[in-house]
Amino acid sequence: MSRFIFDTVLTDCFSFAKGVLPEKKRLLDLFENQLNEFYEHITYIMAWGLYLKRHGVDFDFGYIKLGKLFTLNDDLKIIFNIQGDFENYVQALEEMCEVHTPPQFTNEEKTIVSELKRYAPKRFIRGKFEIWFLVKFSEAVKKLLNKVPDIEFRYSEALMSEKDIVKFLGPRLHPLPESLENFLATNISKHP
Secondary structure, X not given: OOHHHHHHHHHHOEEEEEOOOOOHHHHHHHHHHHHHHHHHHHHHHHHHHHHHHHOOOOOOHHHOOHHXXXXXXXXXXXXXXXXXXXXXXXXXXXXXXXXXXXXXXXXXXXXXXXXXXXXXXXHOOOHHHHHHHHHHHHHHHHHHHOOOOOOEEEEOOOOXXXXXXXXXXXXXXXXXXXHHHHHHHHHHHHOO
């Protein structure tokens, strides 16, 4: 996820019939800032998952529903806001993934988080989680722009669904990120 991708969304998914997008640079800056906040919070979830995987606890990251852990407020700020009667995010994750976290995790959590923070977020955060953030941030921008009377626009709901956004963004990645190019080259060469 990047500023460039969100700029592409603003350009291609919001069709402005009247008026122009106010303060586009400010929106792009806010996106970058909130994406970094999201990375900060999601690192703890990834640390929990890494701990479980290292200790042989089998679960599927696909069961994690980020909408039950995060919200975006009217100011486009990401908030770590656990829904339900849970004392902490670990309990929420345990219920979603139907697993039990070994009690030693609390002693090792900070160490694993520090370990992960040595890497760029793209190295350990699931792309699906980044896509979730992009879609939710875009929806929050749409909601905010609907309150501005001098702007008329259409928002492409079909392009901005979590299911179809990769199809939409894929052809717009220019130049193709080197990591994606390497992944495709390696995997396509193995499968005819």
